[in-house]
Amino acid sequence: MDKKEFRVLIKYCFLKGKDTVEGKIWLDAEIPNTALGKSTIKDEYAKLRHGEMNTDDGKRSGRPKKVVAD
Numbered sequence: 501m502d503k504k505e506f507r508v509l510i511k512y513c514f515l516k517g518k519d520t521v522e523g524k525i526w527l528d529a530e531i532p533n534t535a536l537g538k539s540t541i542k543d544e545y546a547k548l549r550h551g552e553m554n555t556d557d558g559k560r561s562g563r564p565k566k567v568v569a570d
Contacts, residue, residue: 506534506536507544509527511553513527520542524536
């Protein structure tokens with residue numbers, strides 16, 4: 501699974517009213533061969549609590565994909 505899919509599952513747990521511990525238990529039961537850390541789940545819950553509901557990756561600074569030359 502990629503990061504976006506994990507974020508969607510964490511968001512699902514959050515919207516269902518589960519806390520971070522219950523979310524970790526549910527994720528471990530549903531996807532047993534992946535090891536999501538407690539800190540990852542806590543960080544995602546913190547973002548969700550602050551109203552950041554987007555599950556996409558954020559923009560990063562750095563080199564643009566296309567170069568514009570005059």
